Amino acid sequence: MATETKQQDETDKQRRERSTIAFPYGDLDGAVEVAKALNDHGGMGDQAQLVAWMGHKTVDSGTFKVKLYSARSFGLITIKESNIALTDLGNEIVRPDSEARSMALAFLSVPLYRAIYDKYKGRLLPGDAVLEADMVELGVAPKQKSRARQGFQRSAEQAKLGKDRLVMPGGVSLDSKANGGASRKMDQQFGSQTSDSEINPLIASWIEELPASGEWTRDERDSWIRVFQRVVDKLYKVKE
Known part of the structure; x- marks a missing residue:
């Protein structure tokens, strides 16, 4: 009986020490x-x-x-x-x-x-x-x-x-x-897709980075293309 009481006390202590x-x-x-x-x-x-x-x-x-x-x-x-x-x-x-x-x-x-x-x-x-x-x-x-x-x-x-x-x-x-x-x-x-879109969310997020219109410096454009390419490479495997 004493052993069971001690075990119960240990269990209660563990419960008290674990955040819920x-x-x-x-x-x-x-x-x-x-x-x-x-x-x-x-x-x-x-x-x-x-x-x-x-x-x-x-x-x-x-x-x-x-x-x-x-x-x-x-x-x-x-x-x-x-x-x-x-x-x-x-x-x-x-x-x-x-x-x-x-x-x-x-x-x-x-x-x-x-x-x-x-x-x-x-x-x-x-x-x-x-x-x-x-x-x-x-x-x-x-x-x-x-x-x-x-x-x-x-x-x-x-x-x-x-x-x-x-x-x-x-x-x-x-x-x-x-x-x-x-x-x-x-x-x-x-890698999952949102329920309201057929576009992978990571792809969609980078498309949203595109400016609606106006000028874009060559460095800004090339930087966006490089990162977007890495995203595509990670998401899609190329068929041999």
């Missing part, structure tokens, strides 16, 4: 680094390539893993086995004209952060102790509450939502669509 609400271990800026590295190389790649592009030593690097899985938590990438691809939101967040709204969307795509935002929207945030208590109540494991709070505070500032009060940045509305369609489904699988 999702949140990243890293911050938003680290996640955006991943998106930018992928964007610079055609929007997709595997982990070995991404490690090299980001300047980390190995795929086992703790810093790399935190950034990688944070990027997924913020809705910027999809991961299928070792393959990584930008989502629509990931494509939008690296564009200057849609960066502000996309940063806010990425922040609010984290369940824990959205819950805190909804509770304190427009109001002063409480002190660290109360904020951590809120997070534990929402499902954060007590041992992880400090890390969860610090990541939340850093990411809120990086998304320009504020430090003491969570308010959308000036000119940013979550009701309007961002240029290029950041409001599209963000959790699409690697």
Whole structure:
């Protein structure tokens, strides 16, 4: 009986130490680094390539893993086995004209952060102790509450939502669509197609980069063609 009680106590302890609400271990800026590295190389790649592009030593690097899985938590990438691809939101967040709204969307795509935002929207945030208590109540494991709070505070500032009060940045509305369609489904699988289009989302995103009209410098045009070619090469195999 004593053994069963001890086992039950251990099980209860493990449950208490496991968070039941999702949140990243890293911050938003680290996640955006991943998106930018992928964007610079055609929007997709595997982990070995991404490690090299980001300047980390190995795929086992703790810093790399935190950034990688944070990027997924913020809705910027999809991961299928070792393959990584930008989502629509990931494509939008690296564009200057849609960066502000996309940063806010990425922040609010984290369940824990959205819950805190909804509770304190427009109001002063409480002190660290109360904020951590809120997070534990929402499902954060007590041992992880400090890390969860610090990541939340850093990411809120990086998304320009504020430090003491969570308010959308000036000119940013979550009701309007961002240029290029950041409001599209963000959790699409690697290489899949959107339900409302026959064009692969990565191809569509690069077509949207084309200027509607006007002049385009030769360097800008050649750069677009080179990146677009890499995207096509990754998506489509050439028949022998």
